Structures are given as C-alpha cells and as structure tokens.
Amino acid sequence: MPDIAEYIPIVGQSTIDELYILAGNLKGKMIQNINSTAVGGGVAEILSRMIPLLRQFGVDAHWDVIKGNERFFEITKKMHNALHGARATLTDDDFEFFLQVNRQNAAELERYGDVVFVHDPQPIGLIERKEELGRKWVWRCHIDFTHPDPQVIQFLEAYINQYDSAVFSAPAFSRKLNIPQALISPSIDPLSDKNKDLPPELIDSILERYNLDRTRPIVTQISRFDYLKDPVGVIEVYKMVKKNVDCQLVLAGGGATDDPEGMQVLEEVKAAAAEDPDVHILFLPPSSDIEINALQRASTVVLQKSLREGFGLTVAEALWKERPVIASAVGGIPLQIAHKYSGILTYSKEGTAHFLKQLLNEPKYAARLGANGREHIRNNYLITRHIRDYLLLFISLFHEGDIIYLN
Amino acid sequence: MSEPFHFYTQAHLVRLLGMKAKNPVELLEGIRTVPVSSIYYHTHRFLQQHHYLSPEPPNDFAYWLTSILGMQEWGEAVASVDVIQYRDLEHLRSRLEAVLSGYLAKGGYLAQAPEGHEFHFVSCVTVITPTPYIAHDAAQFLEALRRVSINSIYFHVFEARLRLKNNGNDFTLWFQGLGKEKLAAELSRLDPYTITLEGLRKKIIKLVSRYA
Structure with a gap:
C-alpha cells in the first residue's frame, strides 16, 4: 500500500496538507465501514485502498463485514439486479429472511463506530439499531439507481430514510428522500498497477507481444465483452474511419469464460472483425492491469462507446494517461468529460467516427483534450479527492447548515 | 497595527437535491425554487473543477442549454450573465430568471x-x-x-465576496487596512471569473510585488 507522501508529487503538497487539516477535525471519532464482502467487487477494492490511507491521515477508520449464507446472497443478488432495472422476483419470505440475517449480524457486531458507514443494500437493515445506539449513520449506494424495480426500492427506502445521510455516485442516481444526499463519485488510484507510470520499454514489450505497430495510430476500447459496451459498434466505427485513416483497433478486456453471453459477444466481435489484421481482439485474463495500463498509454485515441454505463471509470483511467477520449454520453461519463474541453461526448456510431477522424487528423487538438482531461481527473477523480469527500461527509454529520467553520 | 492576514481554505461537499429539469421551463422553475447554495454551486463549479482551463467553460445552466439541448442562443445569453457583478446570490438568481423568462416569453421551439x-x-x-x-x-x-492551495485563493476571492456577501475580496480589504490603497484598487479591479486560479495566483503575486 502506498505511503501518503507518494501522492504529493501527483496532487501537490497543499492538497495533502488540507486532507490532514480535515482529518484532524475527526479526532476521537471512530469511522466504521460495513459491507458484505472482504474480497472481490468494487466496494471491497475501494475500501481496501481507502482504509489504510484514512488511517495514515490519523482517522480511526475500521472495516467490518457482515455474514450471510447462500440464500441471503441469492436474495441480495436479486435485489441488486432489480435495482439495475431487472424485474424482481422476491417474495415476502425473502424480505423477511433478508431482515433476519441483518438482525443477526447487528447483534453479533462487536463494535459500533461514531459514524456507521454502511455500503450497499446487503447490510442496510443494521439501521434498526440506530434508535437504541444513537451514532451517525450513513448509507452509501455504489450501484446505478436510475430505473429501480418499484417493489425493491419501496422496501429499501423505508430503511434508507432512517439514516442520517445517503451517498450516491452520480446525480442521476439520486431520489426524492427525506434525508440529505451527498454526491461522491468513485475514483482511480494513480499509484495502482492499472494507472501508475510505466517505463517505455515495458510498454514496448507489451505492444510487441500483441503484434501492435507503434508507427501507426492505435484506437483502443478497454471493456468487458458485453453488449452494453457495444464492441461490434466500435468495429463499425473503425471501418468508417479506416477508409480515410490507416489505423489499428484494439478491443481488450476480460470476462468470465463461464459467461455464455460474454463468449457469444466475443464470437460476434470476431465475426465483425472478419480477420482484418489491424483489428486486435484481446481477451485478457484477470490481473492484466499492467497490460491494460500499457495499452491505454500507447493509444492514439481511446474510445468508450458504451450503450449503458455505471460510472465508467475506464474513461478516467484513459484521461489520467493524457489520452484523448471519445465516449458515449451515458452514466457517469458526462461527469468525466466536458464536451470539447476535456474529451468528446457522442451519441451515435456516425458521430463517434466523425470525431475519431478529426482527432486522428488533428493531433494537436487531440493532445489538448488529453492534457485537459488529465488535469480534470487530477482535480476530481483521484483517490485523494475521494478521501476529501468522505472526510467532508463525516464532518458534516456533526454540524448544521450549509457553511461550516472549523477551528 | 493592522490585524495579520490568516489564510483559510474551503472545500465543498456536494448535496443532491433529487430535482431535475427536462426542458428550459423546468430549468427556470428549478432556478426559482432551489436553495441559494445551488445557484452558487451551478455558477461557480467550473471555476474549481476546471480551473486549469482558460477560457473556462460557462456555468452549468449555460453548458446544459448549449451542449445538451442544443439551444445555442439561450446558452449564450445565460453564459454571458456577468457573475462578477453580483455580490448577492439572490440578485444573481433574479438575473438568471429574467434572462430565461425573456426567452420563454418570445415563444418558439423548446428542446427536451x-x-x-x-x-x-x-x-x-x-x-x-x-x-x-x-x-x-x-x-x-x-x-x-x-x-497555499488554490482552494485557499478561491475562498478569499470568490467565496468571501459572493457567497458570504463580503464587500470586495479579502485580499483587497486587508491591503486597504495596511494603507496600500493603490494595490487594493488594483486587486479589486481583477475579474477573477475570466482567468484560471493559477493565473490569478500569479497575477496577485505580480501586483503585490509591484505595489506593496
């Protein structure tokens, strides 16, 4: 885990100094994070990097994980899908069982922080102990809440409204609630394998391994082989552009080999590529972070032509590497790109092809977008900003009003 | 002897209001009813989030009208509301309302x-x-x-003069207290809304070095 000092050359001494000042205002307060898994998944990944950093700033931060059996996680998986818009098939028994597991965990938890920071729906029922214990309770929603199933959201809202505050990742996920809601976007860690600087020779060797020609432009999309990422649409864009600009296309990403849909998408992508030697389809194993990093860094333009997206942090990853990015205006992507300032937002294949040609033909303009994009990510989507927002959130729980003066 | 100048800094926690607009009519309705801290945020967010860009993108209302709805003329009119003139955010809100109402009164196509x-x-x-x-x-x-961080400069220049209804910016007031009238006058003439925060820092350093 990196030392805080390693972030100073990236975000500046004054940014780190201000985090220490904010953290100092939480002296004596225990911040307890609670979620449902210690490994795997985005929440565990964020917490595993966030907790050690918070502690380095002097915050008494902890992380507890609730326990559940197979039935519990089947129910929460259904809830998760229903919140993403799938039809719910949950019975009253399921909801009752969900609450029983929550109550059992609430009774078994050995401690409660001054701030109880509950992540996602699985442990949401712990709030039932608020009346008895007091404390400040925050519910953090990490998932897309745009089109939730009415039955599930109605059930959850009764619990959400008991918290002192809720946190969402994008404005579109917010709802009419009786409690304050904060906007805290996710972040990337500039020192992780996926984002850290790489020596040029390592980038070269990775490109060589994938038979990529560095003398010609490389257009890349990094994403799972998933219909919602529209990889076939990306190939169509490439074909439109290839008529005028000699470029290569890289479609790289992972996916579970036991996911039949993923395999089907991969086959369709291969068919669409029609053995064009300049289309490189790379099905990467897990833990290919360094390879993804190198591919992004070597790209002339990065695409993210998703049809739907949660937050879309691959955009932030590419912008951080100073790459010009063309991305669909979906999910959290418009937060990361101000159109024509720090990247390009598009709505169609034709629009994407038009701007791709423009960026390939106008490298100076493309470079300016990339440079602005990197600064935008530096200021808004690095883990240090995420830490700042969490500190502000915790502080706000102990103060009233829109303006808080601290000594 | 004047009081020493104590540098403060500030940070924002963004609050979601659960309110949205689909067209200019709903945008106007929202501008009329949101808390004043929302007017502040939407007219000042770009200054901090995109402070490396010059010229900066316009305020959120103008950006949405232009880039999302494609209503260029409306967007330009809202972008050109001169935020620096308004020391009271309620006055700024009224001006934005007046601009949008004026366009709505003309009728015509409204994008969704x-x-x-x-x-x-x-x-x-x-x-x-x-x-x-x-x-x-x-x-x-x-x-x-x-x-100091750019957040500190932001606080003493923007936050102090507009949101906290302070008269002028903190730097101007302090140098006035020191009897540096010429410097205070030069500092008060700065239009911080058309310059990046780092550019503003350099400009203030130059002025202080020259006149203090």
Whole structure:
C-alpha cells in the first residue's frame, strides 16, 4: 500500500496538507465501514485502498463485514439486479429472511463506530439499531439507481430514510428522500498497477507481444465483452474511419469464460472483425492491469462507446494517461468529460467516427483534450479527492447548515 | 497595527437535491425554487473543477442549454450573465430568471433533454478551515500566497465576496487596512471569473510585488 507522501508529487503538497487539516477535525471519532464482502467487487477494492490511507491521515477508520449464507446472497443478488432495472422476483419470505440475517449480524457486531458507514443494500437493515445506539449513520449506494424495480426500492427506502445521510455516485442516481444526499463519485488510484507510470520499454514489450505497430495510430476500447459496451459498434466505427485513416483497433478486456453471453459477444466481435489484421481482439485474463495500463498509454485515441454505463471509470483511467477520449454520453461519463474541453461526448456510431477522424487528423487538438482531461481527473477523480469527500461527509454529520467553520 | 492576514481554505461537499429539469421551463422553475447554495454551486463549479482551463467553460445552466439541448442562443445569453457583478446570490438568481423568462416569453421551439441527460440540481455544504499560513506584512503575504492551495485563493476571492456577501475580496480589504490603497484598487479591479486560479495566483503575486 502506498505511503501518503507518494501522492504529493501527483496532487501537490497543499492538497495533502488540507486532507490532514480535515482529518484532524475527526479526532476521537471512530469511522466504521460495513459491507458484505472482504474480497472481490468494487466496494471491497475501494475500501481496501481507502482504509489504510484514512488511517495514515490519523482517522480511526475500521472495516467490518457482515455474514450471510447462500440464500441471503441469492436474495441480495436479486435485489441488486432489480435495482439495475431487472424485474424482481422476491417474495415476502425473502424480505423477511433478508431482515433476519441483518438482525443477526447487528447483534453479533462487536463494535459500533461514531459514524456507521454502511455500503450497499446487503447490510442496510443494521439501521434498526440506530434508535437504541444513537451514532451517525450513513448509507452509501455504489450501484446505478436510475430505473429501480418499484417493489425493491419501496422496501429499501423505508430503511434508507432512517439514516442520517445517503451517498450516491452520480446525480442521476439520486431520489426524492427525506434525508440529505451527498454526491461522491468513485475514483482511480494513480499509484495502482492499472494507472501508475510505466517505463517505455515495458510498454514496448507489451505492444510487441500483441503484434501492435507503434508507427501507426492505435484506437483502443478497454471493456468487458458485453453488449452494453457495444464492441461490434466500435468495429463499425473503425471501418468508417479506416477508409480515410490507416489505423489499428484494439478491443481488450476480460470476462468470465463461464459467461455464455460474454463468449457469444466475443464470437460476434470476431465475426465483425472478419480477420482484418489491424483489428486486435484481446481477451485478457484477470490481473492484466499492467497490460491494460500499457495499452491505454500507447493509444492514439481511446474510445468508450458504451450503450449503458455505471460510472465508467475506464474513461478516467484513459484521461489520467493524457489520452484523448471519445465516449458515449451515458452514466457517469458526462461527469468525466466536458464536451470539447476535456474529451468528446457522442451519441451515435456516425458521430463517434466523425470525431475519431478529426482527432486522428488533428493531433494537436487531440493532445489538448488529453492534457485537459488529465488535469480534470487530477482535480476530481483521484483517490485523494475521494478521501476529501468522505472526510467532508463525516464532518458534516456533526454540524448544521450549509457553511461550516472549523477551528 | 493592522490585524495579520490568516489564510483559510474551503472545500465543498456536494448535496443532491433529487430535482431535475427536462426542458428550459423546468430549468427556470428549478432556478426559482432551489436553495441559494445551488445557484452558487451551478455558477461557480467550473471555476474549481476546471480551473486549469482558460477560457473556462460557462456555468452549468449555460453548458446544459448549449451542449445538451442544443439551444445555442439561450446558452449564450445565460453564459454571458456577468457573475462578477453580483455580490448577492439572490440578485444573481433574479438575473438568471429574467434572462430565461425573456426567452420563454418570445415563444418558439423548446428542446427536451433525452432521458438520462436531464439537468440535475445540486447544492453544496462548504467547510471552511484555517491553514497554518499567517501574514503580518506584504513579504509574508507573498510567501504564503505562493504556498497555499488554490482552494485557499478561491475562498478569499470568490467565496468571501459572493457567497458570504463580503464587500470586495479579502485580499483587497486587508491591503486597504495596511494603507496600500493603490494595490487594493488594483486587486479589486481583477475579474477573477475570466482567468484560471493559477493565473490569478500569479497575477496577485505580480501586483503585490509591484505595489506593496
């Protein structure tokens, strides 16, 4: 885990100094994070990097994980899908069982922080102990809440409204609630394998391994082989552009080999590529972070032509590497790109092809977008900003009003 | 002897209001009813989030009208509301209302945002903290100004004069107190809305070095 000092050359001494000042205002307060898994998944990944950093700033931060059996996680998986818009098939028994597991965990938890920071729906029922214990309770929603199933959201809202505050990742996920809601976007860690600087020779060797020609432009999309990422649409864009600009296309990403849909998408992508030697389809194993990093860094333009997206942090990853990015205006992507300032937002294949040609033909303009994009990510989507927002959130729980003066 | 200048800094926690607009009519309705901290946030967000860009993108309302709804003329009219003129955010709100109402009164085509591209109203909680930097004279002021974060400069220039209804910016007032009238006058003439925060820092350093 990196030392805080390693972030100073990236975000500046004054940014780190201000985090220490904010953290100092939480002296004596225990911040307890609670979620449902210690490994795997985005929440565990964020917490595993966030907790050690918070502690380095002097915050008494902890992380507890609730326990559940197979039935519990089947129910929460259904809830998760229903919140993403799938039809719910949950019975009253399921909801009752969900609450029983929550109550059992609430009774078994050995401690409660001054701030109880509950992540996602699985442990949401712990709030039932608020009346008895007091404390400040925050519910953090990490998932897309745009089109939730009415039955599930109605059930959850009764619990959400008991918290002192809720946190969402994008404005579109917010709802009419009786409690304050904060906007805290996710972040990337500039020192992780996926984002850290790489020596040029390592980038070269990775490109060589994938038979990529560095003398010609490389257009890349990094994403799972998933219909919602529209990889076939990306190939169509490439074909439109290839008529005028000699470029290569890289479609790289992972996916579970036991996911039949993923395999089907991969086959369709291969068919669409029609053995064009300049289309490189790379099905990467897990833990290919360094390879993804190198591919992004070597790209002339990065695409993210998703049809739907949660937050879309691959955009932030590419912008951080100073790459010009063309991305669909979906999910959290418009937060990361101000159109024509720090990247390009598009709505169609034709629009994407038009701007791709423009960026390939106008490298100076493309470079300016990339440079602005990197600064935008530096200021808004690095883990240090995420830490700042969490500190502000915790502080706000102990103060009233829109303006808080601290000594 | 004048009081020393204590540098403060500030940070925003963004609050979601759960309110959105699909078209200019709903945008106007929202502008009329949101808390004033929301007007502040939407007209000042770009200054901090895109502070490396010059010229900066316009305020959120103008950006949405232009880039999402494609209503260039409306967008330009809202972008050109001269935020620096308004020391009271309620006056700024009234001006934005007047501009939008004027266009609505003319009638004509009103674009609708596609699903997922609505304007989401947010507001903010501002947390203000002291920094360790204190200046007793112009030399110490310069030294501190080189070290403080841009958030501190933002606080003393934008936050102080507009949101807290302070008269002028904090730097101007302090140098007036020191009897540096010429410098104070030069500092008060700066239009901080058309310059990046780092550019503003350099300009203030130049002015203080020259006149103090």
